[in-house]
Amino acid sequence: MYPRSFEYVAPSSLDEALAALNDHPGAKVMTGGMSLIPLMKLRLFSPPLVVDIGRVPGLDSIADGNGHIAIGALVRHAATASSDAVASGAAALAQAARLTGDVQVRNRGTTCGALAHADVAADQPAAALALGATMVARSAGGEREIAADDFFVDALTSALEPNEILVEVRVPKAGAGTGSAYDKLGRRGGRSDYAVAGAAAMVTMDGGSVSAARVALTGVGTKPTLATATADALVGTDGSADAIKAAAQHAAEGVTVLEDLYGSVEYKTHLAQVYAARALEAAIAAAG
Amino acid sequence: MTTTSTSAMGGIVRRKEDPALIAGKGRYVDDIKLNGEAAAVFVRSPFAHAKINSIDTSAATAMDGVLAVYTAEDTRHLGDLLAQVAVGSLRPLLADGAVHHAGEAVAMVVAENAYIAKDAADAVMVDYDPLPAVVDMKDAVKDEIKAHEDAESNVLLTWYSHDWWPGVFELEDHRPAIAAAKERDDVVVVSQEMTNQRLIPVAIEPRAVLADYNSGYGRVNVWSSSQIPHALAGAIAKTFGMTSHDVHVVAPEVGGGFGAKLNVYPDEMLVVFASKELSRPVRWTETRREAAYSTIQGRGWVGTATITGTKDGEILGYELDAIADMGAYSQNFTVAIPVLGLYVAQGQYNVPLAWQITCVHTNTQTTDAYRGAGRPEAIYYVERIIDMYAAAIGMDPADVRKKNFFKKDEFPATTAIGLTMDSGNYEYNLDTLLEDVDYDGLRKMQKDARDEGRYIGIGLSTYVEVCGFAPSVLAEFGFGWDAYGLPTSFSGSGLVRVNPDGSATVIIGTGPSGQGHQTTWAQVVSERLGIPVDAIRVTHGDTFESPTGVGTFGSRSAAVDGAATYEAAEKVRMKAAELVAHMLEASAEDIQFADGGAHVAGSPGHTVTWAEIAEVAYKPHKGPEGLEAGLEAHAVFSPGNATWPFGSHLAVVEVDPGTGDVKILRYVAVDDCGNRINPMIVDGQIHGGIAQGVGQALFEEAIYDENGNLLTGSLVDYPLPTAGDLPAFELGWTNTPTDVNPMGVKGIGEAGTIGSAQTIVNAVVDAVRPLGVTHIDMPLRPRKVWDAIQKARG
Numbered sequence A: 001m002y003p004r005s006f007e008y009v010a011p012s013s014l015d016e017a018l019a020a021l022n023d024h025p026g027a028k029v030m031t032g033g034m035s036l037i038p039l040m041k042l043r044l045f046s047p048p049l050v051v052d053i054g055r056v057p058g059l060d061s062i063a064d065g066n067g068h069i070a071i072g073a074l075v076r077h078a079a080t081a082s083s084d085a086v087a088s089g090a091a092a093l094a095q096a097a098r099l100t101g102d103v104q105v106r107n108r109g110t111t112c113g114a115l116a117h118a119d120v121a122a123d124q125p126a127a128a129l130a131l132g133a134t135m136v137a138r139s140a141g142g143e144r145e146i147a148a149d150d151f152f153v154d155a156l157t158s159a160l161e162p163n164e165i166l167v168e169v170r171v172p173k174a175g176a177g178t179g180s181a182y183d184k185l186g187r188r189g190g191r192s193d194y195a196v197a198g199a200a201a202m203v204t205m206d207g208g209s210v211s212a213a214r215v216a217l218t219g220v221g222t223k224p225t226l227a228t229a230t231a232d233a234l235v236g237t238d239g240s241a242d243a244i245k246a247a248a249q250h251a252a253e254g255v256t257v258l259e260d261l262y263g264s265v266e267y268k269t270h271l272a273q274v275y276a277a278r279a280l281e282a283a284i285a286a287a288g
Numbered sequence B: 001m002t003t004t005s006t007s008a009m010g011g012i013v014r015r016k017e018d019p020a021l022i023a024g025k026g027r028y029v030d031d032i033k034l035n036g037e038a039a040a041v042f043v044r045s046p047f048a049h050a051k052i053n054s055i056d057t058s059a060a061t062a063m064d065g066v067l068a069v070y071t072a073e074d075t076r077h078l079g080d081l082l083a084q085v086a087v088g089s090l091r092p093l094l095a096d097g098a099v100h101h102a103g104e105a106v107a108m109v110v111a112e113n114a115y116i117a118k119d120a121a122d123a124v125m126v127d128y129d130p131l132p133a134v135v136d137m138k139d140a141v142k143d144e145i146k147a148h149e150d151a152e153s154n155v156l157l158t159w160y161s162h163d164w165w166p167g168v169f170e171l172e173d174h175r176p177a178i179a180a181a182k183e184r185d186d187v188v189v190v191s192q193e194m195t196n197q198r199l200i201p202v203a204i205e206p207r208a209v210l211a212d213y214n215s216g217y218g219r220v221n222v223w224s225s226s227q228i229p230h231a232l233a234g235a236i237a238k239t240f241g242m243t244s245h246d247v248h249v250v251a252p253e254v255g256g257g258f259g260a261k262l263n264v265y266p267d268e269m270l271v272v273f274a275s276k277e278l279s280r281p282v283r284w285t286e287t288r289r290e291a292a293y294s295t296i297q298g299r300g301w302v303g304t305a306t307i308t309g310t311k312d313g314e315i316l317g318y319e320l321d322a323i324a325d326m327g328a329y330s331q332n333f334t335v336a337i338p339v340l341g342l343y344v345a346q347g348q349y350n351v352p353l354a355w356q357i358t359c360v361h362t363n364t365q366t367t368d369a370y371r372g373a374g375r376p377e378a379i380y381y382v383e384r385i386i387d388m389y390a391a392a393i394g395m396d397p398a399d400v401r402k403k404n405f406f407k408k409d410e411f412p413a414t415t416a417i418g419l420t421m422d423s424g425n426y427e428y429n430l431d432t433l434l435e436d437v438d439y440d441g442l443r444k445m446q447k448d449a450r451d452e453g454r455y456i457g458i459g460l461s462t463y464v465e466v467c468g469f470a471p472s473v474l475a476e477f478g479f480g481w482d483a484y485g486l487p488t489s490f491s492g493s494g495l496v497r498v499n500p501d502g503s504a505t506v507i508i509g510t511g512p513s514g515q516g517h518q519t520t521w522a523q524v525v526s527e528r529l530g531i532p533v534d535a536i537r538v539t540h541g542d543t544f545e546s547p548t549g550v551g552t553f554g555s556r557s558a559a560v561d562g563a564a565t566y567e568a569a570e571k572v573r574m575k576a577a578e579l580v581a582h583m584l585e586a587s588a589e590d591i592q593f594a595d596g597g598a599h600v601a602g603s604p605g606h607t608v609t610w611a612e613i614a615e616v617a618y619k620p621h622k623g624p625e626g627l628e629a630g631l632e633a634h635a636v637f638s639p640g641n642a643t644w645p646f647g648s649h650l651a652v653v654e655v656d657p658g659t660g661d662v663k664i665l666r667y668v669a670v671d672d673c674g675n676r677i678n679p680m681i682v683d684g685q686i687h688g689g690i691a692q693g694v695g696q697a698l699f700e701e702a703i704y705d706e707n708g709n710l711l712t713g714s715l716v717d718y719p720l721p722t723a724g725d726l727p728a729f730e731l732g733w734t735n736t737p738t739d740v741n742p743m744g745v746k747g748i749g750e751a752g753t754i755g756s757a758q759t760i761v762n763a764v765v766d767a768v769r770p771l772g773v774t775h776i777d778m779p780l781r782p783r784k785v786w787d788a789i790q791k792a793r794g
């Protein structure tokens, strides 16, 4: 576990950090370091420069804004998990953060870091996707917004440019009649460890029927993926157990399910259905 | 002369070790820093089997800060790694001409620090010619591909239960009788192939070794995270042509071992070599991922277990036909591990036995002792198949077990392989468990839950273990340190010294890695002498301090070294009684030791303290004429038999048939290790043991692909059990003392592991039996349970 030698800077302003990224091709941002450092120690990844933004002020707050909740780049999983604003406005994300790793990981790793890392087995990406979050990316050249739908590109690959920092994620606040939830099967069974598979769902109920739904899957393909066929099948139904079950059968449709040590294609396809149904059921219950 | 004391045997005494460990003040190998240290890093093979055409070290050698790069050219003269049971291919210290498992060390780089060494290791160019690899044990027996290209066969030997130690035991071959029983009409034959998967031992402290050769003193100082410091000193001495008293090995705090540090390793020899060559201290610390290649693995059996029995539960024969994976090289005990399984092959059951196990080389990491070492595997097979037999004849699994137990009045009992089990009371122990859990109530709860569509399972396992290996003649079987140049048996050693201030120092020959010896031994001595536990310091793991020692493994320390210490304390007590008799003008027989001092029976008011006794001992002019000055004694204890603990475990689980997810609702264990010196430490050992058994049952597996690449070399893909995965264990106990040592204690270090894996599997299978499932191979990850349910549903 001896990384190759690398330079390290810990700038005290965002502009300095962006300049450092801009000036050093191959440089990497570090927030919690929970995923970056293990990769470097294994020499799977050897950036010449690590830009630690941990000392940049102003990035560690959760802002309960108008219509959305903004989670800054340095907000730890633990803070996301225990925020009342996130719990009431974007429950799926709070639940996903609570199920991320162990106490130590939750106290160091960041929600934005987990999104930027874009691991298919991670929890919060699927939640952000189901909730229709917006990523705010800043570079030396300016700021842009990236919809969650466009953000997760491939295995461990997001839409961020190498010189961009994800400065915050904005999650739409659930209005009346909207609920969301996340659930997973962990690799050690139950909900512990990385996900074998899981799902996040957001549902809006209107006069006893489902008016809008989004479902996103964890762990089944190369990246967090929307289960659009399930969402489409559910909209217009009464959201009953039968309707959920029927809709969930489509969960893996259009998704390239991949086998790994924890599941065959068949099993993961099945789990996608099971967890889509479980997340939908909880989301509908929360929608009230 | 009698002794009474409050805090001694049987008392719950808080561990003396813990304040340092909890506060982060414990000193491990990596905490010991020497001036001028250099660091070693190994170049490891990416292939499981390949010829080495050439190794180009020039670029690495030329790098700034690199001190040396060594290959087999440099180290060949030191010979292969020493092994106690040298059957099969032995491991060269560095791969010599060919590699035989992925991750085998090919070269060693020594540099100013580990970062430079790692950069240089990446710059060593090795030209390999890949050869086909044999990975699966079943393929290995076919001999189509040889793990060692020049070997005649992958098969090393087959152990047979009726002929395991020819010349020493004359045993009946039960195979004809079992074959005859199979022909009977009133008999069922239940058979199942099962895998006891290979595991990767994971101690919280990886292995680490620091060597400092001093040519001025002609001595080498070695610090190693080892369970067997004395054996290591012997092996270094033999390898380098030294005497063991010139090799000073210290095992400081050792952060877990589980048998994986019960090996002498090539890296330990190689840092000594480098230190000698470079005249500098040299350190190597295993990285977590490297550990999967540089440290032995455990288990790795596949076999078919068969019970032949009557329809009313009488077992007429138990057979196992198995293969055990030795990996690429034989190390310390490698091929003898299955024999430890054979010791307990029949479990608690007095039944005809026909067991055979074939040991094979494959192109994978070596296997050797891992917590339980052969015994968890053996008990797994017998306890799984007895459950299947019970299901097949429709009898309660507890009743089938009881019907076939060795009975209380049969002890000391002789096993089918000719060994004598010291003491046992199996039915009482199982009944205690069944009563504790209200077994009938549990079964009713299960039935009610099933009616509600819930899949609750109740799993049961009994076990017998063997530990504190003895008698001494086993040394001729390989259970000694002869190969390390120290012809010994696995006897115990203890020195007890009352210091001039009345405190006591105890020096023992063990190598603990978290077992609490400093506390337990203090209790043993306190019990004998009445010196308070707090005034007794116990030291271990230093080969210059303790003249003899065997180490800590095989649940041996309390029963063997503990007994030696007990006897040493007894000698001190005898001498102290003479001193006190002189001081109080009484007769030695009338002296009683209690509450930190001694008095004459009948006059407890007139007490002399240990400080006063010690003063007389160390100022002989004050003592009785002719008595040797000082107050210390050393004892070596060699028991006449091993000890045979036993117990019964029960788990209640719930399976989610939709996902295959298993949840453990309850785990109850009633273990019997005879007298317990410190019940809290006993419980701690059982807790850890159960966690490791659950890890095997549910999570852990070393998975190699068909080319011999290890797919689970990182903890991301090798899930370990954590406290959060486990229920609060409910522990009970029964007490059946042994007479093989004066304290009546048996080992408990491995019992939890030996009892638990099959308890979980039995429970899970019991849960999903209504769905048609009869067996699932470990680990019972959700996918496997779900697959089994799908398959059973058709």
Ligand SMILES: Cc1cc2nc3c(=O)[nH]c(=O)nc-3n(C[C@H](O)[C@H](O)[C@H](O)COP(=O)(O)OP(=O)(O)OC[C@H]3O[C@@H](n4cnc5c(N)ncnc54)[C@H](O)[C@@H]3O)c2cc1C
Pocket (backbone or CB within 6 Å): A028, A029, A030, A031, A032, A033, A034, A035, A036, A037, A073, A099, A100, A101, A102, A105, A108, A109, A110, A111, A112, A113, A114, A115, A116, A117, A119, A121, A122, A123, A124, A160, A164, A165, A166, A167, A192, A193, A194, A195
């Ligand atoms: C033991 C362990 C268990 C874990 N278990 C789980 C689990 O169960 N579920 C789960 O989802 N995850 C799990 N993780 C991963 C964990 O959630 C990581 O913290 C997270 O994936 C990364 O967040 P971080 O802040 O630590 O990012 P870092 O490690 O600092 O960075 C990760 C990557 O993202 C980039 N990055 C980070 N922040 C930004 C940013 N603001 N802008 C642009 N790029 C950025 C970095 O350059 C790097 O490439 C586990 C990790 C560990 C070590």
